[in-house]
Amino acid sequence: MAQTVFEPWEDPDQKPLIQFRNVTKRFGAFTAIDNLSLDIFEREFFALLGPSGCGKTTMMRMLAGFEAVSEGAIYLSGQDIGPVPPNKRAVNMMFQSYALFPHLSIWDNIAFGLKRDRLPKNAIGDRVSEMLKLTRLEKFAHRKPHQISGGQRQRVALARSLAKAPKLLLLDEPLGALDKKLRQDTQFELMDIQEKTGTTFVIVTHDQEEAMTVASRVAVMDEGRLIQVDTPARIYETPTSVYVADFIGDVNIIEGHGTKSGDGYDVTFAEGQPVLHAKTSRDLGSAGKCYLAIRPEKVSISAEKPEGKTNLVKGAILDIAYLGNLSTYHVKLASGQIIKAQTANTRRIARRDLTWEDEVWLSWTETAAVVLES
Incomplete structure (x- = not known):
């Protein structure tokens, strides 16, 4: 049986859980949103x-209720939550510091909010057991926070946040304190827990890799505005601006002058360099300044000049970054432009046939580059 793709934002009949409507937030003269x-x-x-x-x-x-909206409104399940105090919202927030009680056991940390809500003892016990199982912390229930690892403390904070079954869980840089390997492992745990509970998660992060790994959709922000809101794949493959292309992952940006040609644009970018061609459905008008955004993994590098390539430039290797599974070559063209090309190291020993100062040819297909206006 085919699995249904989760894309409620593409369905006009779906009602959003959270709606920001013309929201502005000012701190004195400074406009934050x-x-x-x-x-x-x-x-x-x-x-x-x-x-x-x-x-x-x-x-x-503002979603949690710790800041008031200056203008506009925020709706949760159709209700304006502006007048609703933080403790009355069906929202929970998990802080970067985890904010666990050091003197309480893991069990009591998770039970804390349930006890404050005066739930019956057996209901609290059942819910805490459920949360311990969900976060794989059963055997640590009677330990104190200082007796467990950073990754386990992160899971305790998550279990405590989910114990009250909020409609919405807010996570503020939740993995910032973890080392890279543990952070990657925990990202998949977070996704698994989110899927099992069906809770809506909103995560704040400045880590592009983290956002691209965990999220169904990503909102790329700058100076209080949304620049692009889309799925990770679309943000990476079809950014709508140079800012987004440059902010997400590694990219080559070539500034040039575009002239409409057939199914795309011919782009001149430097004296003595060949005209580049990019296929696109985007209309820049008849001609004008434009940018090509090309991911390094879409650029081929070779010592010999390849035949029949539309986009072909020549340069010298300036730098090589060996990353184990990948090698990134920084190639300087005669115009001074530096273009990065990436190759997968599929062999046991990385190929050493290309080295510093070698003259090489770079090429890419007509659909590899995204044409952008700004």
């Missing part, structure tokens, strides 16, 4: 991504 509108759907794992100071944490704090 600028007339922002956004829909987030039930069961989504949604990522707010951007550099420090772009407004992503402010958005999260």
